[in-house]
Amino acid sequence: MKEKMNHFDTLQQIFRSVFKEDTLILKRELQAKDVAMWDSLTHVELIFEIENTLGIQIPFERVLAFQNAGDLIDCVTELTQ
Amino acid sequence: MDISKFNLATGFFASHQKYPQNTALFYNRQVYTYQFLLERVLVIYDFLCQQNIQAPFIGIHSKDKAETVAAILAISAYGAAYVPLNPQSPTQRNQFIVKDCGLKIILTDAVLSNDLDTLDGKVLHLPSQKVYTKAIEYPPRKIEQDIAYVLYTSGSTGKPKGVPVSFENIQPLFQYFDEQFDFNEKDRFLQVFEWTFDISVFALLTPLYKGASCYLLPETGIKFLNILQQLKEQQITVVCLVPSLLSLTQKYFKELSLPKMRHCLFAGEALPHTTLEEWAKVIPNSQIYNFYGPTEAAVFCTSYLWEKATSAQESIHDIVPIGKLLPNLEYQVVDKNNEKVPQGQIGELCITGKQVVRQYLHNIHPEKFFKINTQHFYRTGDLVQVNQYNNLIYIGRNDEQVQIQGHRVELKEIEYHLKKILACNVAVVVQKSKLGENILVAFVEGKEVNEVKLKKNLQQILNVYMIPRHIMAIKKMPLNVNDKIDRKALEKIQP
Numbered sequence: 001m002k003e004k005m006n007h008f009d010t011l012q013q014i015f016r017s018v019f020k021e022d023t024l025i026l027k028r029e030l031q032a033k034d035v036a037m038w039d040s041l042t043h044v045e046l047i048f049e050i051e052n053t054l055g056i057q058i059p060f061e062r063v064l065a066f067q068n069a070g071d072l073i074d075c076v077t078e079l080t081q
Numbered sequence: 082m083d084i085s086k087f088n089l090a091t092g093f094f095a096s097h098q099k100y101p102q103n104t105a106l107f108y109n110r111q112v113y114t115y116q117f118l119l120e121r122v123l124v125i126y127d128f129l130c131q132q133n134i135q136a137p138f139i140g141i142h143s144k145d146k147a148e149t150v151a152a153i154l155a156i157s158a159y160g161a162a163y164v165p166l167n168p169q170s171p172t173q174r175n176q177f178i179v180k181d182c183g184l185k186i187i188l189t190d191a192v193l194s195n196d197l198d199t200l201d202g203k204v205l206h207l208p209s210q211k212v213y214t215k216a217i218e219y220p221p222r223k224i225e226q227d228i229a230y231v232l233y234t235s236g237s238t239g240k241p242k243g244v245p246v247s248f249e250n251i252q253p254l255f256q257y258f259d260e261q262f263d264f265n266e267k268d269r270f271l272q273v274f275e276w277t278f279d280i281s282v283f284a285l286l287t288p289l290y291k292g293a294s295c296y297l298l299p300e301t302g303i304k305f306l307n308i309l310q311q312l313k314e315q316q317i318t319v320v321c322l323v324p325s326l327l328s329l330t331q332k333y334f335k336e337l338s339l340p341k342m343r344h345c346l347f348a349g350e351a352l353p354h355t356t357l358e359e360w361a362k363v364i365p366n367s368q369i370y371n372f373y374g375p376t377e378a379a380v381f382c383t384s385y386l387w388e389k390a391t392s393a394q395e396s397i398h399d400i401v402p403i404g405k406l407l408p409n410l411e412y413q414v415v416d417k418n419n420e421k422v423p424q425g426q427i428g429e430l431c432i433t434g435k436q437v438v439r440q441y442l443h444n445i446h447p448e449k450f451f452k453i454n455t456q457h458f459y460r461t462g463d464l465v466q467v468n469q470y471n472n473l474i475y476i477g478r479n480d481e482q483v484q485i486q487g488h489r490v491e492l493k494e495i496e497y498h499l500k501k502i503l504a505c506n507v508a509v510v511v512q513k514s515k516l517g518e519n520i521l522v523a524f525v526e527g528k529e530v531n532e533v534k535l536k537k538n539l540q541q542i543l544n545v546y547m548i549p550r551h552i553m554a555i556k557k558m559p560l561n562v563n564d565k566i567d568r569k570a571l572e573k574i575q576p
Contacts, residue, residue: 032303040305041518044329060336064310
């Protein structure tokens with residue numbers, strides 16, 4: 001649980017940094033339409049940043065299937081276990 | 082072909098006659114057969130007749146892409162020109178288009194009616210009747226005028242420019258694809274462009290003229306992922322893409338396979354050869370083309386068939402040639418004095434021929450058009466050179482226009498609005514590359530900048546792709562040896 005929480009904090013920091021929103025609260029239901037700067041380019045930056053920070057590779061099939069931040073959090077949790 | 086009988090819907094009607102049960106559109110998991118789409122077109126056409134609309138230009142402001150398609154076809158069958166208003170564009174920008182175009186009629190879907198209250202044109206809700214109850218007949222034109230559509234491009238004076246493209250301008254393009262490509266009723270095209278972007282004309286109508294299917298992207302989600310998902314899941318066979326998609330997705334090429342792709346076109350930006358080599362492995366059964374064309378020359382005016390070995394030789398600075406002109410077009414490459422330059426030397430590309438429009442709306446910027454004997458030329462502003470194979474090579478711009486996600490953007494237009502909002506004298510916008518995609522960075526001299534607030538202000542005026550990704554305050558602009566602002570130095574500053 002502690003491990004998961006740490007990743008959640010890390011992910012929130014990455015979201016804030018990539019989308020330049022210091023007060024962004026990472027929620028499972030968060031989607032691209034909710035964040036002004038979340039577009040194709042920042043999405044790629046987001047994935048790169050998560051992969052580099054956590055030392056993981058997110059498979060393309062998983063990237064395609066993300067519907068919201070919750071899917072991303074679950075994927076990261078799975079890949080870092 | 083008798084151009085008086087041509088409109089954007091004639092090819093669709095012919096396809097309906099042959100393949101009424103083929104899928105015409107696929108949108109939001111819903112199939113629209115040719116029969117179903119035709120009935121919707123006829124409902125809208127009848128609605129225009131009932132209103133006795135005489136206006137030459139009719140606006141479309143709809144979030145529903147299938148409705149937009151039906152409206153485009155109905156307006157064109159009626160004989161008018163369609164003018165797309167992007168619901169995602171700032172109201173102020175749409176208002177400008179409404180006024181500039183003198184739009185008296187805008188068709189919309191009910192959901193968006195409130196957003197349109199502030200626009201000046203008469204807003205008509207698209208009719209809700211879905212089933213056509215009368216006998217099916219292909220309808221005749223009700224008004225006679227020449228223009229097929231009007232699109233707006235970025236303008237250096239701070240105002241967008243209206244480009245009126247006539248039926249006569251656009252018809253040769255469809256004829257070219259009909260004669261040179263083996264598109265057929267089994268093809269599945271993917272249409273990824275906004276209706277305000279002229280490549281949408283190709284991506285929508287080419288399949289509809291062949292009895293093929295046109296797949297439309299959903300509005301929600303991340304666009305480049307939606308594109309890849311559709312290419313894969315729908316086994317798309319024909320697509321036109323903007324090259325920056327390759328840069329964004331290169332990392333996943335090894336995990337992606339699209340064996341059904343037959344024709345993959347690129348347009349809108351410089352196309353890098355080395356990235357294309359990798360992409361070619363993803364689409365092993367497809368031909369790859371690099372197309373080029375300004376809105377003023379009806380979508381595309383040159384094409385280049387990419388082949389690994391020859392393209393490697395011909396590419397300059399890793400950029401694939403834009404190739405040779407389409408039939409019915411001619412060009413000249415000229416220097417600053419309008420003199421033809423010798424083959425191999427760099428000059429401005431000027432185009433003439435049936436596809437080239439004669440002027441902007443209201444004849445603004447007449448300097449962009451000139452005449453030699455009876456030929457009307459358009460100055461593209463693009464610098465090119467011709468190689469030993471007579472292929473045109475794109476070198477760059479002769480002004481400060483850039484390409485962002487395939488869209489033409491005048492940096493001066495953004496600078497104009499930045500200076501106006503901040504009431505300052507010096508604001509400069511430069512283009513940089515990030516992860517292979519072009520981005521904009523703005524620099525403002527001698528002013529405190531609240532980046533978030535400033536971006537919100539710009540969003541009221543400019544399209545989203547024109548908003549600089551970073552806006553930075555700078556004490557003093559760097560100057561070059563001629564005491565002009567050193568844009569190259571600004572490009573090197575990391576945000």
